[in-house]
Amino acid sequence: AQSVTQLDSQVPVFEEAPVELRCNYSSSVSVYLFWYVQYPNQGLQLLLKYLSGSTLVKGINGFEAEFNKSQTSFHLRKPSVHISDTAEYFCAVSDQGGGADGLTFGKGTHLIIQP
């Protein structure tokens, strides 16, 4: 089984400042990694994913994440945030075998953009 730890439940940031949302995972097998975003009163939507290849992954809305196998991390970054980025962000992991555990989500990080 896998687990995901999102170290910050809430991250306040000023508009146009950079942001990093932290995610660490644990697994006994190779994994796929994902970031999802949930805007208020909506379902989750995929921001980006790491399946293989380059460890730097670019996603929608200017977000990117870097897979660090040695540190078992997959932190999400954006160089300059906008007020519209206010949302809940979820890191998720699944094992590469597509096993019965499915997607395991972290508890989420609430990104608060301050004007």
Place this chain on the structure above:
Amino acid sequence: DAGVIQSPRHEVTEMGQEVTLRCKPISGHDYLFWYRQTMMRGLELLIYFNNNVPIDDSGMPEDRFSAKMPNASFSTLKIQPSEPRDSAVYFCASSHGLAGWGEQFFGPGTRLTVL
């Protein structure tokens, strides 16, 4: 495609009543997932189906919960009898193929309140 459709969007019921949540996955997707989201426990996978067959229901909290998928375009999650601790947002998601495990498409959710 209209995306994953869930109904109702909001449900308020009294303890002891039967509740039925409905989901229509994206056409062509062969995996369907039911999740529950609460402040305390975050996002939990309840059950998932592959080609209409339940594969893993280990996340279903107890016998009061049941899920069915009679055909590729419809699934239900039933709670009978409902209890106040079942209050949560319930999400349905679908995906295509094993390789698409991580790219799950979520519906808008059903916010359930049990009084």
